[in-house]
Amino acid sequence: MKKKRKSAVLFILIVAVAFFSAFVGFKGMVISGWKFKSFDEVITKGLDLQGGVSVLMEIQENQVTREQLESTKEHISLRVNKLGVAETVVTTEGEKRIRVDIPGAFDSQEIVESLSKSGNLIFKGPNDDEILTGKDVKKASAVLDQQNGQPVVSLELNEDGQRAFSEATGKYVGQKISVYMDDELLTSPTVQTQIVDGNAVITGSQTLDEAKKLAGVINSGALPVTVKAVSVKNVGAQLGATALPNALKAGTLGIGLVFLFMICYYRVPGFLASIALVLFITITLFVFAQVGVTLTLPGIAALLLTIGMAVDANVLIFERIREELRKGISTKTSIKKGFENALSSIVDSNVTTILVGLILYFFGSGAVKGFAVTLMIGIIISLFTALVVTKLLINLAADIGMLNKLSHFRVKREVEHA
Missing domain, CATH: 3.30.1360.200 (Gyrase A; domain 2)
Incomplete structure (x- = not known):
């Protein structure tokens, strides 16, 4: 019971931090005289976005x-x-x-x-x-x-x-x-x-x-x-005035559809993955601001691409977990084996993408380099959120009883016929 309460507190804390940091990052906030600027104010925009x-x-x-x-x-x-x-x-x-x-x-x-x-x-x-x-x-x-x-x-x-x-x-x-x-x-x-x-x-x-x-x-x-x-x-600034809002609308719509698909198809794990994805986007934009990344239209495309790869990692993990559950293995063991089985595929695909990013960075120029930097930063952070944050949230959810039924994973156990 003590472990369950501890897991519940930690789960709530992680969720609260994820959504609060996202709110502050996108809206900005003033706390006790300290002004936290929004990502729009602190991230440098390229010429194609502001002229x-x-x-x-x-x-x-x-x-x-x-x-x-x-x-x-x-x-x-x-x-x-x-x-x-x-x-x-x-x-x-x-x-x-x-x-x-x-x-x-x-x-x-x-x-x-x-x-x-x-x-x-x-x-x-x-x-x-x-x-x-x-x-x-x-x-x-x-x-x-x-x-x-x-x-x-x-x-x-x-x-x-x-x-x-x-x-x-x-x-x-x-x-x-x-x-x-x-x-x-x-x-x-x-x-x-x-x-x-x-x-x-x-x-x-x-x-x-x-x-x-x-x-x-x-x-x-x-x-x-x-x-x-x-x-x-x-x-001209007219290009950015049109392109940036359109890119943001397209990105918001795409991310919203991804959230909807993950929750409808994977249910509780999909909801947890959506929380991890919110944290991924927030951390990525925060890193952009800290390292001085100049955000361009190709950079926005790279960011959306990394969001897709972050979702892909979660899909691999959830499918491996569901495979184990269908065999009649317990939830905790299925979660552990699911992450272990998906690890090599996730690392291989992401390392390959990072290598491509390095090639683009060293042999490309201008916007191509910007695309490569944005892509590599996003890939590294997506690995962290998929293998650390999502795993932590799923294990905590299992501890507090949010993931103790097959229906929570949208799984039907296979029936063996004589």
Whole structure:
């Protein structure tokens, strides 16, 4: 009796959390002054959903290294951020191209001109006197300090830069030297001692990724490349205004029909699977918001596809359970064997889909990559909800008596004839 009460409390708690989190996620809520924004407010939407400008830039040099491509990408990102545009997406495509997607209404010609500039990196002293330019920097690298393990940016200067920097650091010991890219402050490290060998270290980065980004921007100023806009597209917001509501209506209708089918065909297990599916959709959208996934129409298609695969996993599990029940095996044992028998099929199908997603991600570009990321995130979460959440709910339901009859599974026991 004690176990039954404990299972009932846990069952109710899981159901309440699933529906409450879904309500907060889709509607938003203010609790004790804390505002929980809805998914619509926090998930970044692609240009096909909200309109904007898409610019494809191409590096004009014949031989382009991966480091130069990444440095140019960071440089362009810095320029775009100066426009004050939120939710801008800058990605590399192939070996020489960089795509910039800027949501909202902007002058595409002005954006192209801004992105095509080579960049101007300047080191300034405390009196705003110019010490170095990008031409004086041979190389910038993100490394971990050997003494304290903190991420830093290591600078290697050329001969002219070495002379100028030695003089400046000797003059400004204990003071700050600021690094600017196109008049935008990147960092202001304090000079600890005179640097005479042309090898300097910039401290202050919180993470190695932050140090890599700073090094990339410095390199882009030290090694400027010529970029040219090869494609400029203005996407009207009218498309998104029509497409997004239609996609949401289609998705809601499809999910509703899936719920109806699962409940009518599988009865109590179908109802439990529907609860797990609600949790799956909520968790997936929450992950999209946290990792910064840009949701596009192909991304919505991938999300709906993963919902279908999540349902498919439940169908496999329930059919295996029903097979065991028809043999006259007890409910608890049938549930256990049903999950065990369905496990290999579920894992095989989902791993295969993840492999396809990886291929699309590494060899695709633009919307194809977005589709692949959305698909893989959804598949991984669907595995969790099918193999953990659904299993937990069914076992709890069996403990409290919700699944103790064959009719609860819509099963008729097979009758052996003499």
